[in-house]
Every structure is written in structure tokens, then in C-alpha cells.
Amino acid sequence: MSFLTTLALLTSLFVAAPVAAHLLRRRRAGEQLFPGASLLSATPPRARRRSALEDRALFGVRALAVLALALLGATPFISCARLELLRKDGASVAMVLVVDDSLSMRALHTGSRETRFERARSAALELAAAMQPGDSIALVLAGDPPRVALAASSDRAAVGSALEALEPSDRATDLDGALRVASELLEALPHRDRRVVLLSDLADGAEGAPALELGGAVELWAPVPELASRSEVDCAVLHAELREGRVDLLTACSPGAEHGGRRLVLREGETILAEAPAGSRPGPSSLRLSKPVASTTELWLELEGDDAIDENDAAAVVESGTEPAIAIVSDAAANRVETGGAPVVEQALAALMLGERLRPLASLPDHAEELAPYAGIVFDDPPGFTPEERRALGSWLEKGGTALLGLGRRAAAAPLGAGFEGILPGVVRRAATEHRGAEPARCAFFGPSAAGLADLGLEQRGTLEHAALEGADVLCAFPDGEPLLVRRHLGRGTLFVVTLPFGVDDSDLPLRPAFLALLERFAEAARAGGGARRVDVGQSFSFPGHAKVEASLLPRRGAPIPMASNERDGVVRVAAPRAGRYRVTTSDGEELRVASVAARELDLRPRALAPSARNPELGGASTRVDASPYVAMLLLGLVALESALRLVASRTAARASAQHRGASSAAS
Amino acid sequence: MTRRVAETSRRRPFAPYEADWGAFAPLRLRARQVAEGVYAGQHRSARRGPGVEFGGQRPYVAGDDLRFLDRRALLRHDRLMVRQFETETDRSLWLVVDASLSMGWRGSGPGSKLGFACLLAAALARIATSGGDPVGLVLVGGSGRSLPAAAGREAFERIVWTLEAERPGGDLARDPKDLERALGTIHERARRGSIVVVLSDLLDLPEGSARVIAGLATRGRRAWAVQTLDPDEASFPYRQQARFRALEGDALVETDPEAARDAYLAALAALQARYEEELVARGGALVRAVTSDDPVAVLRRLLRSVGGGPGPA
Known part of the structure; x- marks a missing residue:
């Protein structure tokens, strides 16, 4: 000033x-002629x-x-x-507003009573209000999975109403995916000045990942830097299951934070059924019950106390049931670990505490019925499949199974007639390579952990024939274009193929963070495809074999919220944008399903951003307004x-x- | 504590103004109506002394005329008694009307105080002249005119004409000698046995006026006072805070009427008591009246007081 x-x-x-x-005004009282004035006495001046x-x-x-x-x-x-917005030479602008609707955006905006999401939305509305003829704005939501809320539009009213309709969710954050979607939207637009406006707290759970940036002619602009705050921490109850005499639960906190001093309270409505101090460190624990508790839709486990986000302090308690398991088919002798114990991939899955039961299998069953209890199967360098195994596996995949296949020395040496034909066309080979690792830029699937794939210390890698890549997604590749990770859709199922085995003798892949990310994504896909009763927020409940499904979210307070269903790959799915209990009605009857908060969303540390995203030439938050005419009119x-x-x-x-x-x- | 405003001490006095007769006009007709309502025919004299009709006895005192010594009473009771006689006499009536500025004020009454006083005075004159008594008139303030005592119809007409032409004026509070000068006429002209009736609000008169008015009752004269107040002066009904200015004198008081009402009424009662005390001591009385009163009733009270001897009316 x-x-x-x-x-x-x-x-x-x-x-x-x-x-x-x-x-100071001393107003004189009115004068009154009165003959008897001499008989009057003065009084204080009322x-x-x-x-x-x-x-x-x-x-x-x-x-x-x-x-x-x-x-x-x-x-x-x-x-x-x-x-x-500052325009280049006054030209019209094509913008994609990437609004983060993830759980971390529910935290209060620094120094105000406004949430980060509300601040981001108001900033988006201000930008939309400044639209000029010729400008085009699209809207992408950065909660996992990224979604296009509005295709490119030059209608200011449409943009405004789309922004007004936005609501925060409990989803995890996928900034890389959202930026990718935004870039693809801009590619189709003819504008010279194309920008992606990122309105996010940048807390995607990958603080150490490479800085966010966009290549090419599209510019990235993050106009609200105050959204990214490092000071907040948060703890949450991820999920809770009612078992006999206890409630098994899993808590998680922001990195470095603990929930010591807080209490775990089991409530049915407003009635407290059990309570106990929460341990100092987050993780799996149990709450003992002194009396039997019936499973109802009013049962919630709450972590009392203040933190950055209140919405994730309580988890719906559901009765434990038979969850689909994940099978691990690994040759214990071939994939032996020098330090002892289970194979590396099994240990890694256990370390992720995904909640699913793990079943090590020595060999793949010959019948599809025997594979039915499994939502996912991990194959660690299998020596090929017999025709019966291929048939059973193919049938299981067609029905919605998810498999992860690591190709190593033994897979490449599969005898003729015992290969992977039917599920992976062509022959798997193994060859030496001069590249020591994958190219991180081609491995967006791994998110921030892709950087660790640059050096995998490998000498040989598996190669796939062209037929195996037809119709498949190459999710990660080497610098020469050869795939490291491929995703193939088979019927309702999904097959992930890694051209490296999961042992530490052939590569450092199992030692990289990207390996855990891979297993986590695989487990998510298995959970979603296998009709799991519990999914992470943002994923969908799937209902194979059902044509019609009605679902509604049962919030802790308030009336049920109907949820829309959609069909993809022949399977009816219901997306779960909020954590909590969902009542689902199918032809088999009524059942309850649960969506849980993703643990990585509790990491509120912002991710690095390319300095160019803060370039003041792109625009700013301060503009002078001459209000003189209005004030003069008021005067x-x-x-x-x-x-x-x-x-x-x-x-x-x-x-x-x-x-x-x-x-x-x-x-x- | 009375709060005076400094600049008003140099205030120019109000000029004379037309009286607000209100419901009391026309004076001549109204006076006749009032008089006919009060009294018809000749009145009997209240004076005892030489006459033709025995009026009783009293103990002899030194100086009594020995012609009236009752010898029979001396012989029978061995006491010296004198005989008294009532006689029909032409005693004169002197009307003193206050025409000062304050008398011209009218509040919520049907007319000004001066109008009411003039009505009473004219009615009294009518009654007196009807009985053949001479009536004199003295105006205090206003024009300051006076009419000698005279009997007959012409005297009544002259008095009414004088009253009708009167305009309120004069500030008696500024010059305490004005009242004494005006009443000097009474002292000079009123003979023994005369009755003096003073019609005034008694509000803005200077200090000692009660003694001056009561002093009229000397040398065989008797004096009554009729206090004519406006209803607003009698009850002080105001509610809004105001600066109250007297029409005579320099009094200017800013006050809250609600808070000052009781003190005002007490001061008014004290003023009336002071006049009453002085008049009763000289054989007269104070008659209280407000302009909304029935003038017939007021005159009856006055005449009852005059006929019944001294005492409060």
C-alpha cells in the first residue's frame, strides 16, 4: 500500500x-410561555x-x-x-483447469476457514469469469482416477455451472495422470496459447518424485501457491472389521506423524460401545470388545482428536467376510532368498498390508473352478503353462481375474507346447541389453517412483513378440522402446506382464519403490475386478454376472446418497468417490461394501513443481480495480x-x- | 434549584396584546346570564350598627355610643350591653381586576384568565348595581384605568365597556410599586363598609403582594381575592422537556415537567396558603377558581364567603 x-x-x-x-451538540429545549414559571425548579436536561x-x-x-x-x-x-490471466499478444487461450478433488483438499486453507478445495474452486471461477470470446476451457479432476468433468468449452456459463457442481471427494491424488489427460485435451485445440492450470495442494503422496512439468508447447501454471502447505499432518482409520470379540483396524498417519494421545472409539450412532487409547505408532491393531456387538450400518470406529482432515477420522466397521485372496505362484527353490523366508514378491505383498489374504502356490491348478477364490495371481518367472493350466487361467481371466506375470530365465526357456500361448501370444525370449534400466519418462504408470527405474542393474531382459503388444498398453518401456511393463485386457480380466523376473538375482527391480507401486496397482485392479467387498476410494465395486445394480452411500450423518452404476467390459461397476459404507442391491439380494481411504493420501507434503509453473508472465493474483465510480455513486x-x-x-x-x-x- | 438563563434578564417586556376572550364573549350578555344565575333581588347588608331593625346585643366597650346602651339589660343582668341594629345600606363594591400580561395567557382553558376575571367582575357589577349598590373598578396593569364607584345601570354599562376594551399589558413583577399605586385609588376612594374583590392569578406579583392586597381590608373595608388560574396552571400537565418562560419578570426555567410537577404544585399551594392567611386575618378570604370552572358556582362561593363572614371559601 x-x-x-x-x-x-x-x-x-x-x-x-x-x-x-x-x-458536543447541546440542543436547546423548546420554549414555552408559562405564567407560573417562577414556581418551577430546573431538572437535568432529559x-x-x-x-x-x-x-x-x-x-x-x-x-x-x-x-x-x-x-x-x-x-x-x-x-x-x-x-x-496474462495473455500472450492478447491472443485467445485454451486452458484446462485441473482441479484437485482429492481427500487432502479437504484440509483448511492456510490462515482461513476455507478449505483448500473451496479456494481452488473459487480461483477456477475467477479464471472462468475472465474468459473472453475465443477462449476455451476444459475441466479435469485430479482425484484418482483422473476424470474429465467438462470437455473444452467456450461457454462461460457452462464452465461456471460445471465448477459450481464440483464437490470434494475422498479420493487419492493422481497429478501425473490428470496432467496427462489435460495435455491430451489440449492437443486437439487450435489455440497457440495453451495452458494447464493446476489448482492443487500438490500432495499426491510422492513428495520426492520428479517435479511436475509439461513438455511441448503446453505450459503448466500453478497460480495459487498458497494451497501447498507443508505444515499440516493427518491421521486416519483406513478400515475396520468386526471379528469375534474385537475390531481389527488399520490406521495411518502422515510421514513422521503419530497418533499417540488420541483415542479409538467404537460408536453405534452416538452411543460409545468401546474405547481404548490409540497406540503411538500407526498400523494394524485391534480394539477388544467387552461385550458382543452386532454389525449394523451405524457402527463406526473413530480416532478422536484434531488433525488436518476430520472426514477420514472415522471408518465404517463391517463384519469380516471371505475376501478374495491373492495367489503367488513361485518356485521356492528357484526364487530362494539368501536371507531366508518367502520369495521377494510374497514378502513385498505382505509388507504392503493390503488386507487381502496371500496364498503361495507351488503350481497353477488345472481347473478354472480352483482359481475362483482368487482375485489375483502373481506368477514369478513361471516355466510355461501346460495346456490345462492355460485353459484354466484363460477362463479365469476372461471372467475378471487379474494376473501379474514376471518373465525371466525360466519363462524364456519354456518348452515347446508349454508356453504362454492363449494369454500372451508369441514366444517369450530373453536377450542381453545395453540399457541398464527403463526410461522414467515412459513409465508414468509408476508415478513418482518411476525415477528409480532408470538404473535397474540388469544385463538381460525378456522380449515379447509384436503380436503380444497388439491391443496392449505399454505402461513402461526401455529407452529403445522395448516394453518393461505391458497391460493386456483379456475378456473382463487384466494381465500385467513384466519383462523382468521378481528375483533380485536378475535385476534390482524388486528393490525399487516402483516395484511396490506395481504390486499396489495390481492389487487394486485385482480387488476391483474380483468383486471385492472393500476397495480404495476412487475405485469401483464390480459386479460380474449382474445386469442391474442399485447402490447408495450410507454417510455417517444424513440420508443415503444414491450412486450411479455403469458398465465397462461387460461388468456393472459402481464408483466409490467417498469413503464409507455402500449398500448394494443386486439380483442376489442386498449386501454392504466399503470404500477405504488410500494411505498415500495422508501424505500432505507437496510435490515439487517446475519453476516455470510459477512464472508471473502467465498471470497473477493481484490486479488493481478502480472502484471510484461506485464509491462516488455511493457518496x-x-x-x-x-x-x-x-x-x-x-x-x-x-x-x-x-x-x-x-x-x-x-x-x- | 431554579436555573435562570442569563440573557433573559435583559429581555424586553412583552407588548400589550389582545385578550383571548374565548368562551367568555360577549362579556355583557355572559355577565348578565351569570348574575341572574347567582342572585336576583336585593341583598341584605351584613353590616351591623345603627339602623331600625334590632340586630342583637353585645358587651359595651369604651367609646360606644351611649344612645344604644340597653338599660333593661343593665337593670336585669347588671351588665353594660349595647343594642345593635341591622340596617339596609348602600355599601359600595370595588372591583380590582389584574390586567397584567400574565392574565392574558390561555392554556387549555376556554379563554384567557383576564376574560374569566372580567366575566366575574362584570357579573358582580351586575349583581351590585341591581341592588342599587355603587360599583367601582380599578385595573391593575393593562390600561391602568379606574372608574369611581357609581350605582345604576349606566355604571354597569361603563364597567362592561371598560372591561371589554381592556388589553393585557404591564409587568407587575418588574416594578413592585405598580400594585401599590394602583390600589391607592381604593385607599383614597373606598368608604367604610366597602367590599373590595381582587381578581388576579396572583402568580407574577412581586414579593409582599399578599400583604398589600390584604391591606385593602382596613378602615372598615373588607377584601376578598379570587385567584383565576388556567387549568394548565392548576395541574401543570406538560410532558415534554421545555424552557418555561414567565410573561412577567425574568423567570426562565428549563425543566422536565414529569419530574418538576410535584414541586410546582407544592409551591402553588404554598402561595395560595400565604394569600389565604393574610386575607383571613383581615376578615376576608381567598376564592380559588380556574377558567374552566362554572362562573356561577365561583360567584356563589364568593358571595357565600362574603355573606357568611371571614374564613376560607
Whole structure:
């Protein structure tokens, strides 16, 4: 604020002048002729107090007029914080507003009572309000999975209503995916000036990942830097299951945070059924029950106490059931670990605490029925499949199974007739390579952990024939284009193929964070495809074999919220945007399913951002607004109001005086 | 504590103004109606002394005329008694009407105090002249005119004409000698046995006026006072805070009527008591009246007091 602005605003102190004048005013009472005046005694002047009441409106108007005058003096210098886009050469702009609707955006915006999501949405509305003819705006949501909320549109009203309709969710964050979707949307637009506007707290659970940036002609702009705050921490109950005599639960906190001192409380509605101190460290634990508790839709386990986000402090408690398991087919002898114990992939899955039961299998069953209890199967360098195994596996995949296949030395040496034909066309080979690792830029699937794939210390890798890549997604590749990770859709099922085995003798892949990310994504896919009763928020409940499904979210407070279902790959699915209990009605009857908060969403540390995303030439949050005309109009109105008030007052006084004269016939 | 406003001490006195007769006009007709309502025919004299009709006895005192010594009573009771006689006499009536500025004021009454006082005075004159008694008139303040005592119809007409032409004026509070000068006429002209009736609000008169008015009852004269107040002066009904200014003198008081009412009424009662005390001591009385009163009733009270001897009316 400049000196002149300060000086102008200081003149508002003159508002004290009407106050002083009003207080000092000693209005004389009206005169009344009265012959017996000599017999009267004087009393304190009550009439002056009355006059103060009568003049209050006039006083208020005058004080407002002084303030308006001061404001009028200061308005040319007053700035109004409002996002504004700076255009290159005045050209129209194509923008994709990437609004983060993940759980972390529910935290309060620093220094205000507004949530991060509300701040992001208001910033988006300010940008939409500044749209000009020719501009185009699309809307992408960065909660996992990224979604297009509005395709590119030049209709300001459509953009505004789409933004107004946005609601925060409990999803995890997928900034890389959202930026990718945004870039793809912009590719189709003819504008020269194309930008992705990122309105996010950047907390995607990958603080150490490479900085977010966009290549090519599309510019990334993060205009609200204050959304990213490092100070908040949060803890949550991820899921809770009611077993006999206890509630098994899993808690998680932001990195470095603990929930010591807080209490775990089991409630049915507002009634407390059990409570116990929460341990200091987050993780799996149990809450003992002193009496039997029936499973109802009102049962919630709450972690009492304050933290950044309140919405994830309570988890719906459901009765434990038979969850689909994950099978691990690994040759214990071939994949032996020097330090002992289970194979590396099995240990890694156990370490992830995914909640699913793990079943090590020595060999793949020959019948599809035997595979039915499994939602996912991990194959660690299998020596090929017999025709019966292939048939059973193919059938299981067609019905919605998810498999992860690691190809190593033994897979490449599969005998003729015992290969992977049917599920992976062609022959798997193994060859030496000069590349020590994959190219992180081609491995967006792994998110921030892709950087660790650059050096895998490998000498040989598996190769697939072209037929195996037809219709498949290459999720990660080496610098020469050869795939490291491929996803194939087989019927309703999914097959992930890694061209490296899961042992540490052939590569460092199992030692990289990307390996855990891979297993986590695989487990998510298995859970979703296998009709799991519990999924992470953002994923979908799937209902293979059902044509019609009705689902509704049962919030902790309030009425059930109907959820829409959709069909993909021939399977009816219901997306779960919020954590909690979902009531689902199918042809088999009614059942309850649960969506849990993803643990990585509790990491509120912001991810690094390319410095160019803060380039002030793209726009800014400060623009000056000259409000002088409006203030002048206000001042004019106040002057008119004062005149009217004075007129009314003088007429009232004249009327009172006439009455007074009538009462006294004396004339001077 | 009375709060005076400094600048008003140099205030110019109010000029004389037309009286507000209100419901009391026309004076001549209204006076006749009132008089006919009060009294018809000749009245009997209250004076005892030489006459033709025995009026009783009293103990002899030194200086009594020995012609009236009752010898029979001396022989029978061995006491010196004198005989008294009632006689029909032409005793004169002197009307003193206050026409000062304050008398011209009208509050919620049907007319000004001066109008009411003039009505009472004219009615009294009518009654007196009807009985053949001479009536004199003295105006205090206003024009300051006076009419010698005279009997007959012409005297009544002259008095009414004088009253009708009167305008309120004069500030008796400024010059305490004005009242004494005006009443000097009574002292000079009123003979023994005369009755003096003073019609005034008694409000703005200078200090000691009660003694001056009561002093009229000397040398065989008797004096009554009729205090004519406006209803507002008698009850002080005001509610709004105001600066109350007297029409005579410099009194200017800013006060809250609600809070000051009781003190005012007490001061008014004290003033009336002071006049009453002085008048009763001289054989007269104070008659209280407000302009909204029935003038017939007021005159009856006055005449009852005059006929019944001294005492409060």
C-alpha cells in the first residue's frame, strides 16, 4: 500500500468528527410561555438524550459519507486480489483447469476457514469469469482416477455451472495422470496459447518424485501457491472389521506423524460401545470388545482428536467376510532368498498390508473352478503353462481375474507346447541389453517412483513378440522402446506382464519403490475386478454376472446418497468417490461394501513443481480495480439521503412548533 | 434549584396584546346570564350598627355610643350591653381586576384568565348595581384605568365597556410599586363598609403582594381575592422537556415537567396558603377558581364567603 493510499485511508479517522459534533451538540429545549414559571425548579436536561436518539440516522449517514470520501480518495490505489490471466499478444487461450478433488483438499486453507478445495474452486471461477470470446476451457479432476468433468468449452456459463457442481471427494491424488489427460485435451485445440492450470495442494503422496512439468508447447501454471502447505499432518482409520470379540483396524498417519494421545472409539450412532487409547505408532491393531456387538450400518470406529482432515477420522466397521485372496505362484527353490523366508514378491505383498489374504502356490491348478477364490495371481518367472493350466487361467481371466506375470530365465526357456500361448501370444525370449534400466519418462504408470527405474542393474531382459503388444498398453518401456511393463485386457480380466523376473538375482527391480507401486496397482485392479467387498476410494465395486445394480452411500450423518452404476467390459461397476459404507442391491439380494481411504493420501507434503509453473508472465493474483465510480455513486446517494433526512426533520420540527404555538396564545 | 438563563434578564417586556376572550364573549350578555344565575333581588347588608331593625346585643366597650346602651339589660343582668341594629345600606363594591400580561395567557382553558376575571367582575357589577349598590373598578396593569364607584345601570354599562376594551399589558413583577399605586385609588376612594374583590392569578406579583392586597381590608373595608388560574396552571400537565418562560419578570426555567410537577404544585399551594392567611386575618378570604370552572358556582362561593363572614371559601 502506497503512502498516498495510507494517507487517504487515514482521512477516514475524520469519521470521529461527526461523533464529536454529535456529542458536543447541546440542543436547546423548546420554549414555552408559562405564567407560573417562577414556581418551577430546573431538572437535568432529559430532552438532550432524546435528541441523540432522533438524530441517529443522520449521524450514521454522515459518518458513512466521511468513510466513503476517504475510500474515494484511496480507490485508485486499492488493489483487489483476483486471479487474472496474462495473455500472450492478447491472443485467445485454451486452458484446462485441473482441479484437485482429492481427500487432502479437504484440509483448511492456510490462515482461513476455507478449505483448500473451496479456494481452488473459487480461483477456477475467477479464471472462468475472465474468459473472453475465443477462449476455451476444459475441466479435469485430479482425484484418482483422473476424470474429465467438462470437455473444452467456450461457454462461460457452462464452465461456471460445471465448477459450481464440483464437490470434494475422498479420493487419492493422481497429478501425473490428470496432467496427462489435460495435455491430451489440449492437443486437439487450435489455440497457440495453451495452458494447464493446476489448482492443487500438490500432495499426491510422492513428495520426492520428479517435479511436475509439461513438455511441448503446453505450459503448466500453478497460480495459487498458497494451497501447498507443508505444515499440516493427518491421521486416519483406513478400515475396520468386526471379528469375534474385537475390531481389527488399520490406521495411518502422515510421514513422521503419530497418533499417540488420541483415542479409538467404537460408536453405534452416538452411543460409545468401546474405547481404548490409540497406540503411538500407526498400523494394524485391534480394539477388544467387552461385550458382543452386532454389525449394523451405524457402527463406526473413530480416532478422536484434531488433525488436518476430520472426514477420514472415522471408518465404517463391517463384519469380516471371505475376501478374495491373492495367489503367488513361485518356485521356492528357484526364487530362494539368501536371507531366508518367502520369495521377494510374497514378502513385498505382505509388507504392503493390503488386507487381502496371500496364498503361495507351488503350481497353477488345472481347473478354472480352483482359481475362483482368487482375485489375483502373481506368477514369478513361471516355466510355461501346460495346456490345462492355460485353459484354466484363460477362463479365469476372461471372467475378471487379474494376473501379474514376471518373465525371466525360466519363462524364456519354456518348452515347446508349454508356453504362454492363449494369454500372451508369441514366444517369450530373453536377450542381453545395453540399457541398464527403463526410461522414467515412459513409465508414468509408476508415478513418482518411476525415477528409480532408470538404473535397474540388469544385463538381460525378456522380449515379447509384436503380436503380444497388439491391443496392449505399454505402461513402461526401455529407452529403445522395448516394453518393461505391458497391460493386456483379456475378456473382463487384466494381465500385467513384466519383462523382468521378481528375483533380485536378475535385476534390482524388486528393490525399487516402483516395484511396490506395481504390486499396489495390481492389487487394486485385482480387488476391483474380483468383486471385492472393500476397495480404495476412487475405485469401483464390480459386479460380474449382474445386469442391474442399485447402490447408495450410507454417510455417517444424513440420508443415503444414491450412486450411479455403469458398465465397462461387460461388468456393472459402481464408483466409490467417498469413503464409507455402500449398500448394494443386486439380483442376489442386498449386501454392504466399503470404500477405504488410500494411505498415500495422508501424505500432505507437496510435490515439487517446475519453476516455470510459477512464472508471473502467465498471470497473477493481484490486479488493481478502480472502484471510484461506485464509491462516488455511493457518496452521491448518501448526500441525497442526508438531504431527505434533514427535510423530514425540519418538517417534523415545524409541525411540533406549530402545535406549541397553538398551545400558547402568547405572541411576542 | 431554579436555573435562570442569563440573557433573559435583559429581555424586553412583552407588548400589550389582545385578550383571548374565548368562551367568555360577549362579556355583557355572559355577565348578565351569570348574575341572574347567582342572585336576583336585593341583598341584605351584613353590616351591623345603627339602623331600625334590632340586630342583637353585645358587651359595651369604651367609646360606644351611649344612645344604644340597653338599660333593661343593665337593670336585669347588671351588665353594660349595647343594642345593635341591622340596617339596609348602600355599601359600595370595588372591583380590582389584574390586567397584567400574565392574565392574558390561555392554556387549555376556554379563554384567557383576564376574560374569566372580567366575566366575574362584570357579573358582580351586575349583581351590585341591581341592588342599587355603587360599583367601582380599578385595573391593575393593562390600561391602568379606574372608574369611581357609581350605582345604576349606566355604571354597569361603563364597567362592561371598560372591561371589554381592556388589553393585557404591564409587568407587575418588574416594578413592585405598580400594585401599590394602583390600589391607592381604593385607599383614597373606598368608604367604610366597602367590599373590595381582587381578581388576579396572583402568580407574577412581586414579593409582599399578599400583604398589600390584604391591606385593602382596613378602615372598615373588607377584601376578598379570587385567584383565576388556567387549568394548565392548576395541574401543570406538560410532558415534554421545555424552557418555561414567565410573561412577567425574568423567570426562565428549563425543566422536565414529569419530574418538576410535584414541586410546582407544592409551591402553588404554598402561595395560595400565604394569600389565604393574610386575607383571613383581615376578615376576608381567598376564592380559588380556574377558567374552566362554572362562573356561577365561583360567584356563589364568593358571595357565600362574603355573606357568611371571614374564613376560607
